[in-house]
Amino acid sequence: MKENIVEKQTFTYPLLFRFIFRYMNFLVTILLLLYTIPLVVFLSEKIVLAFPLIVNLLIIFFLNRHYFHLYKILPYQIEADDEKIICSKFYLSKKEIVIYYSDITLLSGGIFENKISGLMNVFDGKNDVHIGFYRKLNNSGKFATIILSKVNRELYDVVLEKIMSGKQKVKK
Numbered sequence: 001m002k003e004n005i006v007e008k009q010t011f012t013y014p015l016l017f018r019f020i021f022r023y024m025n026f027l028v029t030i031l032l033l034l035y036t037i038p039l040v041v042f043l044s045e046k047i048v049l050a051f052p053l054i055v056n057l058l059i060i061f062f063l064n065r066h067y068f069h070l071y072k073i074l075p076y077q078i079e080a081d082d083e084k085i086i087c088s089k090f091y092l093s094k095k096e097i098v099i100y101y102s103d104i105t106l107l108s109g110g111i112f113e114n115k116i117s118g119l120m121n122v123f124d125g126k127n128d129v130h131i132g133f134y135r136k137l138n139n140s141g142k143f144a145t146i147i148l149s150k151v152n153r154e155l156y157d158v159v160l161e162k163i164m165s166g167k168q169k170v171k172k
């Protein structure tokens with residue numbers, strides 16, 4: 001599978017999606033907190049407001065948990081060459097993650113599991129790191145193709161089987 005030579009390519013997100021992935025969490029959390037204040041104030045008068053208050057707090061909790069997870073694994077710049085992936089420009093971090101194709105042990109989510117969208121994960125089992133990327137990444141299909149063409153044959157076969165089994169379900 002490793003016979004083709006890939007020159008170094010850089011993949012980034014468009015400006016709108018960088019903004020959404022970085023800052024939309026703060027905007028939505030502030031709006032939800034503004035909605036929470038009257039619920040708390042009037043809770044003593046109408047106990048029925050406890051339900052929307054709890055729902056609101058749960059939404060804030062799970063939204064922030066999801067975004068904090070994304071902040072750790074979502075690079076805004078990915079460079080791919082013949083032997084490795086270099087991930088950089090993480091939110092509020094100067095870290096750089098290098099993943100060698102030979103160290104990738106798992107590909108999951110999104111097109112790796114025959115889904116139209118969703119977070120795609122690349123796991124480096126040797127160094128115990130993983131990154132994620134969305135289909136909104138410029139040329140994400142090309143990036144996924146590069147990854148699939150460079151990983152070991154066993155992993156390639158597993159991912160291909162997931163893709164083909166999903167296509168067979170659609171045909172039925």
